[in-house]
Amino acid sequence: IDGGKVSEFQGSKSGTVVDDDAFFSTFTLALGTAPTETPIPVTMRTELASVTTENVNSLGINELIGEATTTFVHSTKNRKANIKHGAEKLNGILVAPGETVSLLAALRPFTIADGYFPELVIKGDEIKPEVGGGLCQIGTTTFRAVMNSGLDVAERRNHSLAVSYYNDPTNGNPGTDATIYDPAPDFKFKNDMPTYLLLVTTFDDEKESITFSFWGTNDGRSGSYTPPTVLSRTSMGAKITKETDALAPGVVQCQHGFPGAVATFDYTVTYADGTSKVTPYLSTYRPLPETCLVGKATSTAAPTDVVIAQ
DSSP states (O other), X not given: OBTTBOSOOOOOOOEEEEOHHHHHHHHHHHHHHSOTTOOOXXXXXXXXXXXXXXXXXXXXXXXXXXXXXXXXXXXXXXXXXXXXXXXXXXXXXXXXXXXXXXXXXXXXXXXXXXXXXXXXXXXXXXXXXXXTTXXXXXXXXXXXXXXXXXXXXXXXXXXXXXXXXGSOTTTSXXXXXXXXXXXXXXXXXXXXXXXXXXXXXXXXXXXXXXXXXXXXXXXXXXXXXXXXXXXXXXOOOSOEEEEESSSOTTOEEEEOOBOEEEEEEEEEEEOTTSOEXXXXXXXXXXXXXXXXXXXXXXXXXXXXXXXEEO
């Protein structure tokens, strides 16, 4: 532990080894009775770790409570860099019993000096680059890991648009995402367990995914959420074309459209005494027509490439 964060962590695992005595008995018996080509099964046994997780800390961190994985396939270089940097800032966070964690507070400052890059964000009716864009991947992954761990969700808001990056892996529907944008909205969760929690984040560049895992002491609860159901969908509407002086004559800059949707799901926590808490979530996503800007014939802007916002 360094500066209130866990700088290195590896949970203990049981191993599998050859059961020498059992294998020797089987082998000896086969020497006198089995034909030459008869396979001899190798008997294996489970061997517990000599040093267990709970024996190397006094915080009650000894088992995996819950986790979630999201993917960022086809993301830009800057978006991947922002996700990786955000995940690294969260990795090793210790959450005391009763403590509420704010993702915005943990991820700040959103500056180039801190390690973030410009990337597309949703801002009103525009999708434009800002430093730290793409961190909603962090918000969504944390939200799902919190639910899979049965923790208390203190604050969550869905995106204004149904972005495909955040569709739920169970059925591909929108509804289980969480957006963050400084200074608001934020995603917050509370450790309502009697022992500490440790958040471990893993960035996998090869698989283009991140996994967030909560470690602690399971107090007998379990958390789960139903696959999101889309109650209705709304057409994105007709394409909009606007002339602008900001682009060189004839240059086109387009922003993809998004259909609207209303989705719902239930988050359930079942406690050790058999009681359950069910929290329904309703997410509304507004439609956004495809919008293209075209440089006016009289524009004096410098030529630029065609840009299509993803």
